[in-house]
Amino acid sequence: MKDYIWVEGAREHNLKNISLKIPKNKLIVLTGLSGSGKSSLAFDTLQKECQRQYMESLGMITENINKPNVRLIKGLSPSISVNQRVLNCSPRSTVGTVTEIFTYLRVLYARFGERYCSNCGEKITPSFNQSGEDYNDSDNNGDGLEKKFILCPNCKNKIFELGMSNFSFNKPEGACPKCMGLGKISKVNMKTLLNEELSVLDGAVSIWCSAEIKRFSSTLVNAGKYFGFPFDPSIPVKDYNNIQKNLLLYGIYDIRFKKNFPNIDFPKSVDNGRFDGIVNIVLRRYEERGDDINYRKKISKLIIEDVCPDCKGSRLRKESREVILGDKSITEVSKMSLYELMDWINELPNKVIPKCRLIIEQTLSNLRERVRRLIDVGLGYLTMGRASLTLSAGEYQRLRLASLLGSGLTGVLYVLDEPTTGLHQRDTDRLIKVLKQLRDLGNTVMVIEHDTEMMKAADYIIDIGPGAGKKGGNVIIAGTLNDVLNCNESITGRFLSGKELIEIPKKRLLGNGKFIRIKGARENNLKNINVNIPLGVFVAITGVSGSGKSTLMFDILAKFAQNSSSQIGNKCDSITGLEYIDKVITINQTAIGRTPRSNAATYTEVFNLIRDLFSKLEYSRKNNLKPKHFSFNVSGGRCEKCQGAGVLMIPMHFLPDEQVLCPECHGKRFQKKILGAKYKDKTISDVLNMTIDEAILLFENENKIKTKLLLMKKVGIGYLQLGQPATTLSGGEAQRIKLAKELGKSSKGHTLYIIDEPTTGLHPQDVKQLILVLQKLVSNNNTVIVIEHNLEVIKVADWIIDLGPEGGDKGGEIVAEGTPEEIMHSPKSITGMCLRKKIF
Incomplete structure (x- = not known):
């Protein structure tokens, strides 16, 4: 038993009472079609039971914590x-703070950094900072911070x-007082406010809202009376004089x-006219709720974020x-890619004074090891100053994986969810x-x-x-690679053996002869490149991680195409050809909602149609039930104990919170x-618990509902429950829900679709189906651009633009462009x- 994990009678979610023995100390790949039950076995059975047993050993278990549905x-x-x-x-949060690399740099700069005296200009060396001649004093510079001082060895300046x-x-x-350490300052967009x-x-x-209009209008009128001028909220704002407008703003x-009003005391209460101004109100709310992503998104159109003019984005x-230190400031080091940081670390001992070299080496050794691990997991292109918010799910997962490598733990079961997400094939090998x-x-x-290469490298599948x-x-099948290859029942085996293939088109499309031309693209790491994108074809943007693909497509093309009134600024010289497309649709892998109350049904708005249908049932008419009563997001029909969630959260202190069924x-x-209220003997709760595939059968006679459901099935998420919380969806699943919603909108062609890695989380069989959907879009006179690493998708594209040659500062150039046949040569x-x- 010590060499295996034995699972008997696993029935969690869709698992069919499965039993298997899993060898320990092996690299094991769990594979199968999307929704086949992989996560149910790995996370909801094995990981959940591990966590339950651990809590039980600490005496933290309660009767509310459910044991996974498994016999043994x-x-x-x-x-x-x-x-x-x-x-x-x-x-x-940044890459530097998450990985603690920035902490090591802070140690280095605090102990070994060199400065210059503000009075005489002489260098103050680290040897002086460590000597016994330090002069300590405290002072308060008016910013509330107690500070210590040393004396310049040359002029004795404090x-x-x-x-x-x-x-x-x-x-x-340490924070820049202007931006409070954010590196950006927020301004209000007056045009939208x-x-x-x-x-x-x-x-x-x-x-x-109407209530705020009434309340604030009264305050403004009272403010005018207090200061002795009229304020009329019924006239257009453009007719206000400067005093009236400044009061409002x-x-x-x-x-x-x-x-x-230099000689007037200001009112102490709102009733007397105390008013902060709409600009200050918006900025204060934005800053106070800085960690609330939903709120920030809600008012993002009102906010313009600019680089802080004082610290120039460095935050310090x-x-x-x-x-x-080593000819670089900590700001300059934070802008380096991890590849460049490694070079700087290796050269640093030769750039510090001799007496510091032995002392500095221990810190550098730890720092060097952390950076090396990040490079090994394919993140060498990242900079330490990169905000965590801008990382993809795959990048963040590999950051955590790198930290696990340094833990030195043994005898542990590690469960990883698609770690190759977002990786180029070259980086997958690493x-x-x-x-x-x-x-x-x-x-x-x-x-x-x-990923087929990961499967081939596995000890057990x-x-x-x-x-x-x-x-x-x-x-x-559970066994070695050869066992899987020889299993005729395994779709995975057929793809691995080459018996099942994604066919290469016999003829590449040439497009409609029109192009979008981007000249002088130079945002982030892009090297002033000129890009010509053919329209009416299937385009793949490729390149190693960090080569500039997302910057080119989302930060430049999509941003300008979706808002032609926005300024190109310093991002590129010009973009032409947008007149040949009617609209631009971008589909990335951000979540469809940050709370469990959002799901596939609510996001695609099919739930609105289902609620309308239930409200028209005879039972609903007799009981005066309206569509709102069939919503779990508003009071009226939902359970108020759990407020429509169906579960209650139990805080587990140092472990993730546990969900228990609402009693x-x-x-x-x-x-x-x-x-x-029942439709074909199914309640509204039953419908939410159905998979999309099951719901298609239930609503086969309801054309509007069925059409939306079929689109979700078409993009490969028919296995999802309609009411599955958005917080449990992978980035790829969320993306395909977005794609299904966009496909449901009427289109006359000439639409530009920009999609970020649409095959994330998809089995090769699902990829095959998705390619047909994308090719259908192109055949309807649209243009589809995908940022992709999956070679099965790249090989069927009509045109490829390959960026590189590496990531970070070593990328940002066009390495090659053309058909797949031209690229491979x-x-x-x-x-x-x-x-x-792949092609040969």
Whole structure:
């Protein structure tokens, strides 16, 4: 038993009472069609039971914590799961802070950094900072911070002493006072906030609801009376004089207003006219709710974020930015890619004074190891200053994987969810080596994966299927690669052996002769490149991770195409050819909602149609039930104990919170009265628990509902439950829900679709189906651009634009462009080299 994990009678979700023995200390790949039951086995059975047993050993278990639906698990090891969730959404979090690399740099700069005296200009060396001649004093510079000082050895000038906290932008001692360590300042977009053609009462202020209009109008009128001038909220804002407009915009405390009333005391209450101004109200709310992503998105159209004019985006105070180590400031080092940072670390001992070399080496050794691990998992193109918010789910997962490599733990079961997401084939090979290192430490590494190279590298493969949802949940084959290749029942085996293929088109489309031309693209790492994108074809944007693909497509093309009034600015010289397309649709992998209340049914708006249908049932008419009563998001019909969630959250302190069924509605979400309404013997709760495939059969006679459901099935998510919370969806699933919604909108052709890695989380069989959907869009006179690493998609594209040659500063150039056949013969293209293996 000690060499295996024994699972008997696993029935979680769609698993069909499966039993298997999983060898320990191996690299194991769990594969199968999307929705076949891989996550149910790995996360909801093995990982959940590991967590339950751990809590039980600590005496933390309660009767509310559900045991996974499995008869027996033996030989289970302690487990660590790494899924595709970006856990830190704070704008203050960066790659450097998440990996703690920035902490090591703060140590280096605080102890060994060189400065120059502000009085005499002489260099103050680290040897002086460590001597016994330091002069310590405290002072308060008016910013509330107690500071220590040293004396310049040359002129005895008192100089601010810098410690580790002075190099942290998350501490007041180190943060730039202008932007408070964010690197950006927020300004209000007056065009979206205020319509000067309207009056305040008619809705001139876009963010005010009717109640706020009434309340604030009264305050403004009272402010006018207090200061002795009329304020009429019924006239257009454009007719206000400067004093009236400044009151509305900036409030009574702003110098632009109060300079007109130097001898008047200001009102103390809102009733007397105390008003902060709509600009200040918006900015204050935006800053106070900085970690609330939903709220920030809600008012993002009102906010323009510019680089901080004081720190130029570095986030740090002037004193901290001026310290030099190895010819670089900490700001300059933060802008380096991890590849460049490694070079700087290796050269640093030769650039510090001799007496510091032995002392500095221990810190550099730890720093070097952390950077190396990040490079090994394919993240060498990232910079330390990169905000965590901008990382993809795959990038964030690999950050966490790199930290696990440094833990040195043994005897652990690691469960990873598609770690190759977002990786170029070249980088996938590096990742496989990392996972084998983790295995060789004495750990069991279980990977949910669809990548064929990962499968070929595995010691053991478990293929779940044969289909998705209720058609899956069985173990088709569990064994070595050869066992899978020889299994005729395994779809995975057929793709691995070449018996099943995604066919290359016999003829590449040439397009309609029109082009979108981008000249001089130079945002982020792009090297002033000129790009010609043919219209009316299927285009793949390729290149290693960090080569500039997303910057080119989303930050430049999509941003300008979706808002032609926006300024190109310094991003590129010009973009032409947009007149040949009617609209642009971008589909990325961001979540469709940040709360469990959002799901596929609500996002695609099919739930509105279903609620309308239920409200028209005879039972509903008799009981006066309206569509709102069939919503779990508003009071009226939902269970108020759980507020329509169906579950209650139990805080688990140092572990993730646990969900338990609501004791009142037992997971049904609705009140008993609402559940009395039935369509074909199914309640509204039953419908939410159905898969999309099942719902198609239920609503086969309801054309509007069926059409939306069929679109979701077409993009490969028929296995999802209609009510599955958005927080449990992978990035790829969320993306395909977005695609289904867009496909449901009427289109006359000439639409440009820009899609970020649409095959994320898809089995080769699902990829085959998705390619047909994308090719159908092209055949309807649209243009489809995909950013993609999957060679099965790249090989069927009509045109490829390959960026590189590497990531970060070593990327940003066009390596090759043309048909797949032309790309694979390019001697400089890494993508072309990988394509040769696929096409030949």
